[in-house]
Amino acid sequence: MTRGLENTDSQIRGRLIDSALAIIDRDGIDGARLRDIVEHAGMTTGSLYWFFKNRRALVNAALSERYIRKMRQLTDAAEDIIEKGLVVGDPLDLLAEITVRVSDSERVLARRERVQVLAAALDDPVLAKQVADVQRKLLAQLTSVIRSTQEMGIIRADVDAYSVAVMIQSTTVGLASVDLAPDLLPDDGDWIYLMERIVSALRTPGT
Numbered sequence: 001m002t003r004g005l006e007n008t009d010s011q012i013r014g015r016l017i018d019s020a021l022a023i024i025d026r027d028g029i030d031g032a033r034l035r036d037i038v039e040h041a042g043m044t045t046g047s048l049y050w051f052f053k054n055r056r057a058l059v060n061a062a063l064s065e066r067y068i069r070k071m072r073q074l075t076d077a078a079e080d081i082i083e084k085g086l087v088v089g090d091p092l093d094l095l096a097e098i099t100v101r102v103s104d105s106e107r108v109l110a111r112r113e114r115v116q117v118l119a120a121a122l123d124d125p126v127l128a129k130q131v132a133d134v135q136r137k138l139l140a141q142l143t144s145v146i147r148s149t150q151e152m153g154i155i156r157a158d159v160d161a162y163s164v165a166v167m168i169q170s171t172t173v174g175l176a177s178v179d180l181a182p183d184l185l186p187d188d189g190d191w192i193y194l195m196e197r198i199v200s201a202l203r204t205p206g207t
Contacts, residue, residue, distance in 0.1 A: 009051075012043070012047060012051070013051045015041045015042075015043070016037065016038075016041050016043065016047070016048055016051060016052070016058065017058075017061055017062045017065050018041075019037050019038070019040040019041035020032065020037050020058050020059060020061075020062035021062045021065070021066055022040055023036050023037050023040055024059070024062060024063075029059060029063075029112075029113075029116075032055075032059065034048060034055050034058070037058070059116075060116065060117070060120040060124075060127075063113045063116050063117050063120075064117045064120060064121070064127050064130070064131070066113065067113065067114060067117040067131070068130055068131065068134055071131075071134040071135065071138055072134055074138055103182075103185050103188055107172075107175075108179050110172075111172060111173065111175055111176040111179055112176065112179060114172070114173060114176065115173065115176040117131065118131070118173070135169070138169070139162065139165050139166065139169065142164075142165035142168060142169075143161045143162045143164075143165045144161075146161040146164050146165060147161045153204050154203065154204060155202050155203065155204065156202060156203070156204050157204070159202060164202065
């Protein structure tokens with residue numbers, strides 16, 4: 001395959017993924033139809049099947065691309081903080097914000113998509129490496145930011161920074177296990193209280 005065809009294939013695949021994401025956002029994951037996706041992309045169904053063997057493969061690729069894009073946005077933001085040597089605001093307030101609003105519809109949808117990406121990665125070595133690489137970078141950057149806050153005396157010095165970074169990431173993913181039914185979700189007030197207690201335990205006494 002020539003270089004020009006590689007570029008064309010990459011662009012076509014990208015258009016299909018972007019169109020899939022647009023239709024998913026409009027109609028939901030279950031409501032996204034291949035006909036609507038190819039129409040949105042201005043392509044034919046045959047073009048779609050050249051790149052994706054079925055609807056599920058396209059949806060997984062689209063959700064995976066969105067997940068990786070979001071993670072890269074986070075890594076870029078963390079990198080900016082590290083390069084400037086500046087932590088904006090209280091990082092523990094940020095931690096609390098990340099872990100609350102457990103029943104918020106946008107958070108529930110984001111968790112659902114993340115779990116689908118992780119599940120797809122189990123059967124796709126290329127995707128698994130992409131997700132692992134961006135996750136590795138994000139955890140390293142979060143760890144660096146947390147260590148900076150420890151040097152500032154905000155977070156306790158006896159707490160492992162990497163463990164805190166993993167906790168931030170894993171808490172939101174773990175909540176997906178209770179998204180299967182509304183009655184499994186904890187009360188928002190009770191959950192917020194618990195998160196506040198955890199954040200308080202991380203804070204250096206007197207700060």
